[in-house]
Amino acid sequence: MKSIVLSSVVTALLVFSGCSTKEPAVDNKTEEVASPVAQEVEAVTTETVASENSTINSSTNELSMNAIESKLPTIYFDFDKYNIKPEMQEKIDTAAELGKTKAKSFSIKLEGNCDEWGSDEYNFALGLKRANAVKKALVADGIDASRISMVSYGESNPVCTEHTRECWAKNRRVNFKLLP
């Protein structure tokens, strides 16, 4: 994942102001509005983190990591809430068990997500509180907190984009990702 900075936009609207008097007068100067130049500049170097974009190479380690990751559950939440529901607690217990056995050698990344309701920053915080609730539950189940990192994607990572109640419910979730 690389972000490209395309730049030198709108090098401001350079205004060479013409004489604009209230007197009726023919203006002989012209207001110059500079055009925005769009040249492509250096690419920003970023680290590749997400597992779905990384290619699966022959390394058995990575193969097993993806295999284990596919067995990890998704934890769902109620509207505007970040408490763990009882039926979700069981799923977290299963995940913690995997974390202590097969996935013992990997770090865990928790990705918090929201539905489209609520506004920008608040939604990101809500996604994060969801990830943090799952983290606390995992720690209570015996997973070392130092193995867990978190990120919130707010509403920017939907799995479903229809405007229905079912769809929104699918987006209010925390995903597990494994990192080597």
Added chain:
Amino acid sequence: MKIFFSLFILVNFLFAGDATIEVVKKADSLPSLAVEDASISYDDTFKLRFFKSLVADLNVISLFNVDRHHRLVNYDDTNVLVENKDMNYVLRYKMFEDDNRALNIEMKLFNRDEEVFSKRYRVNKKNIYMFISHAMAYDINEFMGEPSVEWMKRKVIFARIVAPKKSEIIIADYTLSYQHVIIKGGLDIFPKWANKAQNAFYYTSLDPLKPTLKYVDIKTAKVKNIISSDGMMVCSDVSEDGKSLLLTMARDGQPDIYLYNTVTKKYKRITTYSGIDVNGQFMGNNKIIFISSRLGYPNVFSKRLDTGVVEQMVYYGKSNSSCSAQGHYIVYEARESSNAFSVNTFNLHLISTKTDFIRRLTATGINEFPRFSKDGDAIIFIKNYKSQSAIGIIRLMHNKNYLFPLKSGKIQSMDW
């Protein structure tokens, strides 16, 4: 009776010019203005496009009843068109292409057949014609001696989601009709202008292992890493002098507001509540307002930076999850229904820290991302209504809202 009358006058004086009280200014008495097109280059489609853009800008300055008929004329005709002879003002303009293919525009303003103002403009490419139309409206507003609409010339920066975990950061004019993608390819969100001159901005990149705040100098296209935090990182506000930032960071998974000094590169935690504290906004030198879930739902609070005293600012709305501050005014977004999935309505409201009035600024649809202009004269926002999106401009002192249709996808956040 005398005392009552004096009180009445006093109250009127106190609240004169307070934007939380609806001011319907010169509602029906606005002078009429017609626009005459005398262009000699370009096809009819482009002529009409420019005409529409100009009429929209002239409406936004809220000084005229603008006639919407597109009428053609010769630039040098001494008299205005017969259809326009009863208009108070007639604006005539001529677009022409020069040898360098640049777009040139001459305009003159008539008041009852007498030319009172004229000016010429030029841009290198015709696809940025909207900047001339904004400049023309700006100059006419100046000519009429009204308070400045400097914000018309300012740029909007926004992020839009193009696919899951993929976004673009875009710089646009205030109507978003001109759009220039400045960052693409990753998940880059929450852009925020770094200074008044709008020649640099901050944004959050979610591509590194930890969310990272970055700084981009627009002219050199150099990108600098500022600070990272596990879980979450947002630059919510930049102080007037550009030296202090209000950040939402989540050290240990706890979203709180931090004050960051761009000179010393040191930060200080401002809020410590165990729920959600986000969206910090400077309010003068010694106070911030922010969104907190400390009542069990999102609402607007203030905190003094010296004494640490926290105060609830808003007592209306069931879920107030976003705010923007300017001077002593606060605009916030309120969810009107408590039922999560009924027809959801989000409206914008304006309050002042000096009065108890609440002014509702929008009436229908989902209204988001309210942002004040730097002088507090206007508010920009996004309106979603019946599966259509528009950018809105609210002229507070004129009590008017203007909408421009939006073609871009879902906006993630915006700054003006």
